Structures are given as structure tokens and as C-alpha cells.
Amino acid sequence: MHFNLSEERKMLKESCDRLLNDHYTQYKNHHEVSSSEIGFNKNFWEECSEIGMLSALISPNFNGLGGTGEDIMIVFELIGKHLVVEPFLSSGILSITSLTNSKDIETSVLDEISSASKIYAFGHSEVDTRYDETHIKTKANYKNDAVFLTGQKSFVLNGDFADKLICTARFSGNDFDQNGFGLYEIDKTHCDIRSYNTIDGYRAAELNFSEIPAKELCKNSDAYNALLETLYAGAFALSAESIGAMEVCFNMTLEYLKTREQFGKPIGSFQALQHRMVDVMIEIEQAKSAVMLAAGTYEADKDTKYKNISAAKNLVGRAGKLVAEECIQLHGGIAMTWEYNLHNYAKRLVMIDHLMGDSDHHLEKFKLYSNY
Amino acid sequence: MDFNFTQDENNFRKEIKDWLSKNLSQRISNKVKKFQRLDKNDYEEFMKALSAKGWLAVNWPKEHGGTGWSNTQKHIFEEEIVKAGAPRIVPFGLNMLGPVLMEFGNEKQKKYYLPRILNCDDWWAQGYSEPGSGSDLASLRTKAVDHGDHYIVNGQKTWTTLGQFANKIFCLVKTDTNCKPQNGISFLLIDIDSPGIEVRPIITLDGEHEVNEVWLKDVKVPKENLLGEENKGWTYAKYLLTHERTGIAGVPNSKSAINHLKVIANKTYKNGKPLIQDPLFSSQIAELEIDLKAMEIFNLRAISSAESGKAPVMESSLLKIKGSIIRQKTSDLLRKAIGPQALPYISEQFDEGWNQETIGPEYAGPLAKQYFIYRKISIYGGSNEIQKNIVAKSEFRM
Structure with a gap:
């Protein structure tokens, strides 16, 4: 038993961290990036691709260089640390996982993603889906050899600038059935798109479409399995991202406690604040441990994998909220400003709990997979 | 990262398990599982069996008759003895003084x-x-005054766990009062049979006698019973805190308590269904289980970093805090799981051989009592607040 990274993975981590340190200007520009025309920095996205940060998310079976739980954890912890708004979740983990779990996918499709030549987005949520896994109202209509989609998809990350969209749609059964839906690829030029910024500095879109041509990727139990894999991959990546962001919040707060003086001494000398910092520290270590376990069992049987990801996402949701709230409180007034960078991290930590299932959702799933 | 135990470690676990199944008496493990009172012989029977096997001193190096086990092996051993329902290995001589x-x-x-x-x-x-x-x-005040070849000790010690069974006591005493408190403390090894020593029971809130007061009045202690140097006792006392404390989180105890909780939540009913199917209650169990699983990994991370030579001082404090919270929360849910069945308190139920009918199921009897006594976990061994001070001092450097 050991918890160290292999030499190769240490190198991956170091080179990604270096690139992000040197080239990523997240600070004041965080919301400027998402307010730009495409919602992220395309040059930087290409640089990430060049150093293999995208290939690290793809299994060697699909011409990638990684794709294991550990690889995903490393990349996404750094994304959290540097608050990267580029489409690592949408065109990265969600699209990659849904495609590699579809049938007869050609490796060249994944190459388009890893080389940053095409941006993909993944659309599953609808306006009242909340976190339900199979609540799908968008219709797929098969006519002869072709299929056409009608409906709407909500909160589609990078849905406005993506070249390709993967979405879920139902061709039979009730709104909640596990059967009777498929994964389809559609072209965004056929969609009515309303794009917007998110409160944590990302870009998302509402998509409306009617009887537009689509390409089937998989359906029925294949689609259900691919969807679960995708949602869990996203939940896992976000959990790892949260760890990176929590650590930054903690360090910023610690630094502030040492330098900010009131009553003639650093506020960090007050026991009431020290003890709260230790509580925060404990929960970060706990969350980190849960994410490591999820990473270590990412390749295990599905029940174990999903159980541990749900545990991690639940814990990260609780810990992330604690870290965000406590770090703001321990800072005091300065943390309420737009100018001071903490709010970007705090917002991301809290909003991560609004993506791919919140802590309540994953507590229920944990019970399901633990046979309560 | 590798979350698996090695083949050797798995074999080791099996060896421990097999040995326990043959050498831990049913009589004792039944008492432990029913939370019955253990007497001196119960503890000693198990510890002597371990001693004969060479497994008593798990934290000692081989040269002194210890096992020389790795931290991982110690962890496995601790897990298995808790699972088997063994009495705890009394730590004062073995893990503290040793x-x-x-x-x-x-x-x-x-x-x-x-x-x-x-x-x-x-x-x-x-x-x-x-x-x-x-x-x-x-700030302790028990005083040892130099009388040439011996000290005369006066003072009072308290919370002396299982002192009623002890024949020896190691004491921190003041040998110099004209300096910083920490610099005037010495470490004495004292016979409890010495004239002038009286051990008086303290009955704790659960009605049990586990801890004691020890009164020392003009107790003569030969100088050869001074450990190390005079006035260096604080260093020795602190040495223990930096010594490996892999078991501090109580992971095996919490694991078995949560299993017990799930068993009970399957046997008690709410709205005609097992309590474990109640969304409100089961969510509380699930959250606890998630926290415990994370802490188990956190604990293993600390063990594995100790294996590579880094003393996990900060981790020990964090684990002590989280471990106490989880154990207390589990005892809280156990108490709640049985509803009004938590009320009856029949002290004789916890005596060996008591065979009358319980009020409600047998498992209900100890649960409220356990809940109350487990409040001690966040108080003893350096309260959680003291642990936070330790972490703040060592990690925040403020």
C-alpha cells in the first residue's frame, strides 16, 4: 500500500503545473475570459493540448496517454488550483467518456479532441432535470435510416462555441425510464443557442432544436451505461478539481491570518480563528482521502467505482461549502470584494456542488451502491 | 498509488485471525461484545496469551522482546483484535512507559x-x-522533595485509568518550583503498595468504575526509581506524543460500531419498515460511513508516510479530533436508533453471568450508557481543543 504518484505521473503533474503557473492569468481576468467571445482562451487550450493535458484524460485504447482515475485526479486538481475555465470538463472528460463508451467510435474522433482541433460539449440536463440520471424529455424521432431530435438542453457547458454536441434524447418510454433513450451527436448550427456566463466564471448555453438531423452513438442499455459512466466521470473530475481549489483557499486564508493585524497583532494569533482553521484543515484532508480512494478504484467494478465517487462527491460538496464559507468569514470584509481573488475560488467550490449531482444526490447514490 | 495490502500483509492478517479464533476465549469476547465489566483476570488472560505468542509488545523493537512490526502490520493487528472482540491491550506499561x-x-x-x-x-x-x-x-503540583537517597512525594493524581488493578504507577512530579513549570518536572516510577498511597475509585457518569484518584502522602520513593534525569520529565512525557500513534483515530472501533449500528437499524422499525430504510435516519448513517471511509484512508496515508520515516505529528492530532467526532456521532446514532429502549438502566446486566431477561432487546442495554461515556473521547489524551492548539503551533507558525 502506498499513496505516492509514479515517476511518470509526477512528471505530468509538474509539467502541467508549470504551464498553468507560467501562462494562465486566472486572477483578475477570470470573468473576463468567460465574457470573451468564445468563453475561454483558445491559445491556452491549444497549449494544454500540446503538453498532453488532454491526452492524459484519454485511455491508450483510444490513442490517449492516460485516462485512469489517477490521471484524471492529477489534471483536475490542477484545474481547481488554477481555476481553469477552459473546456476540460465539457470537451474533455464528459465528451471523452460518452464517446469512448459509445459503440464503434473511431479513434480519430478522440484525436480531434486531444489535439484541440474540435471542441465538443455534452448536453444532458434539461430545465427541470435537476440531477436525475434518466429524466429525459428531448425526443428522438427515427425515420427510415435517419434520426431527428426535438427538444431543449440546459446548462450545456461551452455549448455555444462547441463544434459538436453530444446529447441524450428519448425515443420511447416514460420520461424517467432507463431504457428507450440514446446518445446522439448533433450539429450546433442547427440549434437555437442562448449563451451566458455562470456565476463562477464559466460559459454555458441553452439549446433549442426542432427536428434536426442527428447521429446515433448508442441507445437503450448501452446509452444508459454510457450516460452513467459520463455522469460519474464528471462527478469524479469535479471532486478532484474541488481539492485543488480548497487548498488554494486554505493557503490564501492562512497567509492572510499571518499578515492582517488587528488589536496590534496578527489575527492568526487568536485561538478562535486558529481552531476554525484546523477544522477546515481536517475536512480538506478528509476530502482529499475520499478523492484518492475514488481515483484508486476508478477501474474497479461499477458498484465499487460509483459508490466511492458518490462518497467523494458528497464529502467534497460538504467540505467545499465549509471551506468557502469559513475562508470568507476568516478573511472578513476583504473577501466580500470583487477585487480580492478569494471569491472566485469560493464560488467555484460552492458551484461544484451544483454540477453532476450535489451532496444530497450523491448521499442517496452512496446508499444505493452500499445496499442500504 | 496502491490501495491494496500486499500478499504478505494479507497472509499476516490471516495468521492473526486464525490465532485469535483459537486463543481468545469465547467467554471474554462475549463479555466485550455485551459491554460487560472486565476484571483484572480478563485483561491478563488475553495479554498473557499474546505475550506467550510474542505479540504483546506490538510497538516495541525486537531487541526488547517486541514484534518489530511495521506500522501497516500494527494497523492490521489492531483491526483484527477489535473485530474479534478482544479486550483492549492495557497501554500504560506497554505503549506509554515502555x-x-x-x-x-x-x-x-x-x-x-x-x-x-x-x-x-x-x-x-x-x-x-x-x-x-x-x-x-x-502546572501540576505533586511534589517530590530530595531526601538524599530518596524522595518524599506528596500530592494527588486523578483520572488514573484501571488504577484499581495496578501495582505500579509512573508519575510526573515537581522537583523544582523556582523555574518555568516545564523545567521542574521529574518522572518517577512508584510502587502503589508504598505506604502513604491510597487509590480511591471515581464513578463516572455511566455508573462504572474505570478511573481513580491516587493520593500520595509522604510517600518514600528511592532515587533509583527516577527515570532519566531530574527535571527532564517534561521531555519524557512529550516524547510519547511524538511517538507513533497510528491507532489514535480508532478506525477499527468505529468500523465495528457502524456495523453494529446498521445491524440494529435493520432490527428496529419506523412506520412498519426497518429503520435503515428511513431516508432521514439512513442518510445520517451514510454520511457517517462516508466520513469514516475517508478517515480510514487518511489514517492509512499517515501510516504510510510514517513508514517512510516521517513522524505524523500533525496527522495524529487531526485524526484524533476527527476520530473522536466519528465515534461520538456513531454512539449518538446508536442511542437514537433504539428510541425509548435507550431508557432502561439495569446495572447488573453488565456483570458476567447475568442471565435474566432484558427489558427490550439485549443490545439496547448499553447504548445510552456508551453514548454518555464516549463524551470522554474528545476530552482525554489531550482534548480536541489542545490538539487544535498543537496543530496551529506546528503548522501555522503564528
Whole structure:
């Protein structure tokens, strides 16, 4: 038993961290990036691709260089640390996982993603889906050899600038059935798109479409399995991202406690604040441990994998909220400003709990997979 | 990263398990599982069996008759003895005094005392806390006055766990009062049979006798019973805190308590369905289970970093805090799981051989009592607040 990274993975981590340190200007520009025309920095996205940060998310079976739980954890912890708004979740983990779990996918499709030549987005949520896994109202209509989609998809990350969209749609059964839906690829030029910024500095879109041509990727139990894999991959990546962001919040707060003086001494000398910092520290270590376990069992049987990801996402949701709230409180007034960078991290930590299932959702799933 | 135990470690676990199944008596494990009172012989029977096997001193190096086990092996051993329902290995001689003797005792002391600990000839008690010195231990006032070849000791120690069974007590005493409190403390090894010592029971809120007061009035202690140097006792006392404390989180205990909780939540009913199917209650169990699983990994991370030579001081404090919260929360849910069945309190139920009918199911009897006594976990061994001070001092450098 050991918890160290292999030499190769240490190198991956170091080179990604270096690139992000040197080239990523997240600070004041965080919301400027998402307010730009495409919602992220395309040059930087290409640089990430060049150093293999995208290939690290793809299994060697699909011409990638990684794709294991550990690889995903490393990349996404750094994304959290540097608050990267580029489409690592949408065109990265969600699209990659849904495609590699579809049938007869050609490796060249994944190459388009890893080389940053095409941006993909993944659309599953609808306006009242909340976190339900199979609540799908968008219709797929098969006519002869072709299929056409009608409906709407909500909160589609990078849905406005993506070249390709993967979405879920139902061709039979009730709104909640596990059967009777498929994964389809559609072209965004056929969609009515309303794009917007998110409160944590990302870009998302509402998509409306009617009887537009689509390409089937998989359906029925294949689609259900691919969807679960995708949602869990996203939940896992976000959990790892949260760890990176929590650590930054903690360090910023610690630094502030040492330098900010009131009553003639650093506020960090007050026991009431020290003890709260230790509580925060404990929960970060706990969350980190849960994410490591999820990473270590990412390749295990599905029940174990999903159980541990749900545990991690639940814990990260609780810990992330604690870290965000406590770090703001321990800072005091300065943390309420737009100018001071903490709010970007705090917002991301809290909003991560609004993506791919919140802590309540994953507590229920944990019970399901633990046979309560 | 690798979350698996090695084949050797799995074999080791099996060896422990097999041995326990043959050598831990059913009589004792039944008492432990029913939370019945253990007497001196119950503890000693199990510890002597371990001693004969060479497995008693898990934290000792081989040269002193210890197992020389790795931290991972110790962890596996701790898990298995808890699972088997063994009484706890009384730690005062083995885990507290033993390592201090090895590091700071003279040859004569080591030669005399260590084998006696190993053979269960001596039962040691810990004489640290005093009525006026809890968290602020260095403020202790028990005084040892130099009388040439011996000291005369006066004072009072308290919270002396299982002191009623002890024949020896190691005490922190003041030998110099004209300096910083920490610099005037010495470490004495004292016979409890010495004239002037009286051990009085303290009955705790659960109605049980586990801890004691120890009164020392003009007790004569030969100078050869001074451990290490005079006035260096604080260093020796602190040495223990930096010593490996892999078991501090109580992971195996919490694991078995949560399993017990799930069993009980399957047997009690709400709205005609097992309580475990109640969304409100099961969510609380699930959250606890998630926290415990994370802490288990956190604990293993600390063990594995200790294996590579890094003393997990900060981790020990964090794990002690989280471990106490989880154990207390589990006992809280156990109490709630049985509803009004938590009320009956029949003290005789916890005596060996009691065979009358319980009120409600047998498992209900100890649960409220356990809940109350488990409040101690966040108080003893350096309260959670003291642990936070330790972390803040060592990690925040403020």
C-alpha cells in the first residue's frame, strides 16, 4: 500500500503545473475570459493540448496517454488550483467518456479532441432535470435510416462555441425510464443557442432544436451505461478539481491570518480563528482521502467505482461549502470584494456542488451502491 | 498509488485471525461484545496469551522482546483484535512507559522493568493529570522533595485509568518550583503498595468504575526509581506524543460500531419498515460511513508516510479530533436508533453471568450508557481543543 504518484505521473503533474503557473492569468481576468467571445482562451487550450493535458484524460485504447482515475485526479486538481475555465470538463472528460463508451467510435474522433482541433460539449440536463440520471424529455424521432431530435438542453457547458454536441434524447418510454433513450451527436448550427456566463466564471448555453438531423452513438442499455459512466466521470473530475481549489483557499486564508493585524497583532494569533482553521484543515484532508480512494478504484467494478465517487462527491460538496464559507468569514470584509481573488475560488467550490449531482444526490447514490 | 495490502500483509492478517479464533476465549469476547465489566483476570488472560505468542509488545523493537512490526502490520493487528472482540491491550506499561524506558531509562531499569511489562508481572498506571492540572498539565503540583537517597512525594493524581488493578504507577512530579513549570518536572516510577498511597475509585457518569484518584502522602520513593534525569520529565512525557500513534483515530472501533449500528437499524422499525430504510435516519448513517471511509484512508496515508520515516505529528492530532467526532456521532446514532429502549438502566446486566431477561432487546442495554461515556473521547489524551492548539503551533507558525 502506498499513496505516492509514479515517476511518470509526477512528471505530468509538474509539467502541467508549470504551464498553468507560467501562462494562465486566472486572477483578475477570470470573468473576463468567460465574457470573451468564445468563453475561454483558445491559445491556452491549444497549449494544454500540446503538453498532453488532454491526452492524459484519454485511455491508450483510444490513442490517449492516460485516462485512469489517477490521471484524471492529477489534471483536475490542477484545474481547481488554477481555476481553469477552459473546456476540460465539457470537451474533455464528459465528451471523452460518452464517446469512448459509445459503440464503434473511431479513434480519430478522440484525436480531434486531444489535439484541440474540435471542441465538443455534452448536453444532458434539461430545465427541470435537476440531477436525475434518466429524466429525459428531448425526443428522438427515427425515420427510415435517419434520426431527428426535438427538444431543449440546459446548462450545456461551452455549448455555444462547441463544434459538436453530444446529447441524450428519448425515443420511447416514460420520461424517467432507463431504457428507450440514446446518445446522439448533433450539429450546433442547427440549434437555437442562448449563451451566458455562470456565476463562477464559466460559459454555458441553452439549446433549442426542432427536428434536426442527428447521429446515433448508442441507445437503450448501452446509452444508459454510457450516460452513467459520463455522469460519474464528471462527478469524479469535479471532486478532484474541488481539492485543488480548497487548498488554494486554505493557503490564501492562512497567509492572510499571518499578515492582517488587528488589536496590534496578527489575527492568526487568536485561538478562535486558529481552531476554525484546523477544522477546515481536517475536512480538506478528509476530502482529499475520499478523492484518492475514488481515483484508486476508478477501474474497479461499477458498484465499487460509483459508490466511492458518490462518497467523494458528497464529502467534497460538504467540505467545499465549509471551506468557502469559513475562508470568507476568516478573511472578513476583504473577501466580500470583487477585487480580492478569494471569491472566485469560493464560488467555484460552492458551484461544484451544483454540477453532476450535489451532496444530497450523491448521499442517496452512496446508499444505493452500499445496499442500504 | 496502491490501495491494496500486499500478499504478505494479507497472509499476516490471516495468521492473526486464525490465532485469535483459537486463543481468545469465547467467554471474554462475549463479555466485550455485551459491554460487560472486565476484571483484572480478563485483561491478563488475553495479554498473557499474546505475550506467550510474542505479540504483546506490538510497538516495541525486537531487541526488547517486541514484534518489530511495521506500522501497516500494527494497523492490521489492531483491526483484527477489535473485530474479534478482544479486550483492549492495557497501554500504560506497554505503549506509554515502555518506549520512554527504552529511550531514557538506565540499563538497570530497562533490564528490570521491560521484561516485567512483557510478562504481565507489573500492571502500570499513569500518574499525569491532577485535579488542578488537566489540559495545563505542566502546572501540576505533586511534589517530590530530595531526601538524599530518596524522595518524599506528596500530592494527588486523578483520572488514573484501571488504577484499581495496578501495582505500579509512573508519575510526573515537581522537583523544582523556582523555574518555568516545564523545567521542574521529574518522572518517577512508584510502587502503589508504598505506604502513604491510597487509590480511591471515581464513578463516572455511566455508573462504572474505570478511573481513580491516587493520593500520595509522604510517600518514600528511592532515587533509583527516577527515570532519566531530574527535571527532564517534561521531555519524557512529550516524547510519547511524538511517538507513533497510528491507532489514535480508532478506525477499527468505529468500523465495528457502524456495523453494529446498521445491524440494529435493520432490527428496529419506523412506520412498519426497518429503520435503515428511513431516508432521514439512513442518510445520517451514510454520511457517517462516508466520513469514516475517508478517515480510514487518511489514517492509512499517515501510516504510510510514517513508514517512510516521517513522524505524523500533525496527522495524529487531526485524526484524533476527527476520530473522536466519528465515534461520538456513531454512539449518538446508536442511542437514537433504539428510541425509548435507550431508557432502561439495569446495572447488573453488565456483570458476567447475568442471565435474566432484558427489558427490550439485549443490545439496547448499553447504548445510552456508551453514548454518555464516549463524551470522554474528545476530552482525554489531550482534548480536541489542545490538539487544535498543537496543530496551529506546528503548522501555522503564528
